[in-house]
Amino acid sequence: MKYRLSEEIGKVDEKYIEEVFKYQEKISERSKARRIGILRAAAAAAACAVIAFGAAICFYSGRVPKENEPQISTSEDIRENAPDKSSTPIISGETEPQDNAGDIVEVEHSYNERIASGEDVRIETHIDERIEHQGFAYTLKDITVSPTFPEGITKDQIDYYPVVAAYYDEPESSDWEPDPILGFYDKVYDYDTYAAEHGMELIDQEEADRIYPHEGKFSRALTVGDVIDENGLYQGPMDVPDESYRWIFLKIEIENLTDEKQLEYMADMDLCGGKYIEHPITASKIIDGEPVWEPAPYSFYAYETGICYMNEHTEEEIYDGQADLKKFHNLSFEPGEIKTMVLGYCVSDHFVFGELFLNLHNSEPTESDGYVYLPLK
Amino acid sequence: MDDSQIIALLFKRDESALGILCEKYGNLLLGVARKITGDDSDAEECLSDAMLNLWNAIPPARPENLRAYSCRTVRNLALKRLEYSLAKKRTVNSNVALEELEAVISDAGAEERLRDVDFSLLISDFLDGLGEESRAMFMKRYFFMDSVKEIARDLKISESKVKSALHRARNRLKKTVYEEAAKNYKE
Numbered sequence: 001m002k003y004r005l006s007e008e009i010g011k012v013d014e015k016y017i018e019e020v021f022k023y024q025e026k027i028s029e030r031s032k033a034r035r036i037g038i039l040r041a042a043a044a045a046a047a048c049a050v051i052a053f054g055a056a057i058c059f060y061s062g063r064v065p066k067e068n069e070p071q072i073s074t075s076e077d078i079r080e081n082a083p084d085k086s087s088t089p090i091i092s093g094e095t096e097p098q099d100n101a102g103d104i105v106e107v108e109h110s111y112n113e114r115i116a117s118g119e120d121v122r123i124e125t126h127i128d129e130r131i132e133h134q135g136f137a138y139t140l141k142d143i144t145v146s147p148t149f150p151e152g153i154t155k156d157q158i159d160y161y162p163v164v165a166a167y168y169d170e171p172e173s174s175d176w177e178p179d180p181i182l183g184f185y186d187k188v189y190d191y192d193t194y195a196a197e198h199g200m201e202l203i204d205q206e207e208a209d210r211i212y213p214h215e216g217k218f219s220r221a222l223t224v225g226d227v228i229d230e231n232g233l234y235q236g237p238m239d240v241p242d243e244s245y246r247w248i249f250l251k252i253e254i255e256n257l258t259d260e261k262q263l264e265y266m267a268d269m270d271l272c273g274g275k276y277i278e279h280p281i282t283a284s285k286i287i288d289g290e291p292v293w294e295p296a297p298y299s300f301y302a303y304e305t306g307i308c309y310m311n312e313h314t315e316e317e318i319y320d321g322q323a324d325l326k327k328f329h330n331l332s333f334e335p336g337e338i339k340t341m342v343l344g345y346c347v348s349d350h351f352v353f354g355e356l357f358l359n360l361h362n363s364e365p366t367e368s369d370g371y372v373y374l375p376l377k
Numbered sequence: 378m379d380d381s382q383i384i385a386l387l388f389k390r391d392e393s394a395l396g397i398l399c400e401k402y403g404n405l406l407l408g409v410a411r412k413i414t415g416d417d418s419d420a421e422e423c424l425s426d427a428m429l430n431l432w433n434a435i436p437p438a439r440p441e442n443l444r445a446y447s448c449r450t451v452r453n454l455a456l457k458r459l460e461y462s463l464a465k466k467r468t469v470n471s472n473v474a475l476e477e478l479e480a481v482i483s484d485a486g487a488e489e490r491l492r493d494v495d496f497s498l499l500i501s502d503f504l505d506g507l508g509e510e511s512r513a514m515f516m517k518r519y520f521f522m523d524s525v526k527e528i529a530r531d532l533k534i535s536e537s538k539v540k541s542a543l544h545r546a547r548n549r550l551k552k553t554v555y556e557e558a559a560k561n562y563k564e
Contacts, residue, residue: 003456003460003475003478003479004479004482004496005478005479005482005496005519006474006475006478006479006519007453007456008496008497009478009500009519009520010449010452010453010456010520011449011496011497011500012449012497012500012501012504012520013501014440014441014442014445014446014449015441015442015445016445016504016512016516016520017442017444017445017448017449017516017520018442018444018445019509019512019513019516020513020516020517020520020521021444021445023509023510023513023532024513024531024532027531027532027533
């Protein structure tokens with residue numbers, strides 16, 4: 001036979017064949033579970049917005065934190081008490097391993113319940129080694145996630161679109177696929193049906209551009225991408241009138257830049273959290289005229305920044321992703337400059353809003369060289 | 378009816394087993410054949426032939442997994458038919474997958490040296506070395522001849538990821554084949 005390898009593969013043990021079916025079934029079940037999460041999220045989102053609105057007013061009314069309320073970690077605290085660098089991101093006070101790896105709904109639920117119960121859940125991560133392991137270095141020194149609320153949020157900012165999707169025209173390139181703007185886990189091919197099933201408002205691209213990520217109400221509500229100085233604006237904890245949710249803001253301090261670089265970040269809204277993205281720009285580069293497919297480091301950053309950590313994914317899963325939102329905002333850094341960003345992140349009983357993808361690069365990506373990741377240590 | 382009962386009927390030479398088998402897995406098998414042959418009537422003939430083959434093979438064979446066993450039977454019949462079609466210059470989509478796979482051997486420069494090699498162990502080792510997801514992708518592409526788009530849809534991942542994983546898997550297979558060829562060369 002001409003096709004020898006194909007013929008040989010036709011002789012493989014049946015277990016490999018059966019495994020395909022079982023794997024598909026597993027994926028399908030997982031997908032179903034995620035959809036349940038999304039439905040819950042959609043239902044809870046409106047309530048969350050209303051509560052947040054109240055919370056903002058409450059906060060803004062000049063409330064003083066109680067004495068026994070948990071305090072926010074400063075970056076100095078984090079450095080002094082830095083966890084073992086080889087460890088995976090942790091939640092302070094958490095001693096049990098996350099034993100539901102892969103069971104996304106369960107893990108998320110568990111995590112969010114703890115936050116909802118008022119626990120001072122703080123995520124700290126030092127991620128040098130893991131990033132190095134991937135062949136590129138990171139510059140994020142400390143990442144703190146605290147149930148806090150930054151000063152400066154006004155009631156008109158607590159207004160967002162919990163259920164928004166957008167059409168993307170499917171381009172010619174096979175590298176790129178349409179996704180809803182909220183970036184759900186699952187590939188969605190029929191947006192009308194999907195939106196109807198999930199109570200989403202389907203909008204066109206122009207409207208999506210208006211809303212997301214930085215100019216519309218949606219992003220403003222979360223203060224996504226707000227750049228503040230090291231001394232300002234980080235306040236809390238806040239009084240949460242209904243503990244079924246928390247707004248969480250990430251304080252990300254970026255330093256050690258040795259040259260003028262660009263930090264490119266993308267904030268993504270994901271109703272379930274724990275999503276991974278493979279950006280088409282970085283998905284391929286051309287070597288000797290042949291495309292070479294490579295995983296996009298966004299996924300890794302998203303994971304390593306602790307935002308997706310809660311699902312304990314494997315490397316393969318991290319690379320799982322969807323060509324998703326491609327809205328970036330660039331920040332320029334002077335050598336040695338430190339900048340702090342605050343990004344909105346909302347957690348409720350069943351779901352998480354918001355994800356962040358960070359990417360540091362020193363040049364615009366091109367087809368030939370892809371992104372350049374800087375060893376900044 | 379579960380698979381063990383169908384197999385029991387086949388062992389009893391009860392022809393109703395084929396009807397039940399066809400009812401249970403007919404669409405799946407037809408789909409497998411159709412993907413490979415790219416032709417409905419060819420696929421139907423493959424299914425008929427597969428039923429006959431299964432009837433003749435069981436017993437004495439007692440497959441541990443009837444679904445997988447049936448898929449393999451129809452897949453290999455479809456592949457033969459495809460080869461015939463290609464000889465007649467008929468264009469079939471699955472040919473792309475076949476060519477991708479065969480390029481592994483030719484790229485490794487190992488065609489001659491591997492003539493007498495038993496691939497079964499080599500392929501098993503290779504498959505065992507892949508992660509679960511990559512293995513599923515590989516099998517879907519090169520066993521079931523699914524398109525990249527179909528794989529992405531079924532496994533709920535992006536097409537770019539599928540391409541990436543398949544590319545890596547083929548490179549890995551190429552390396553395995555190359556090493557095997559080098560071993561033969563020394564011998």
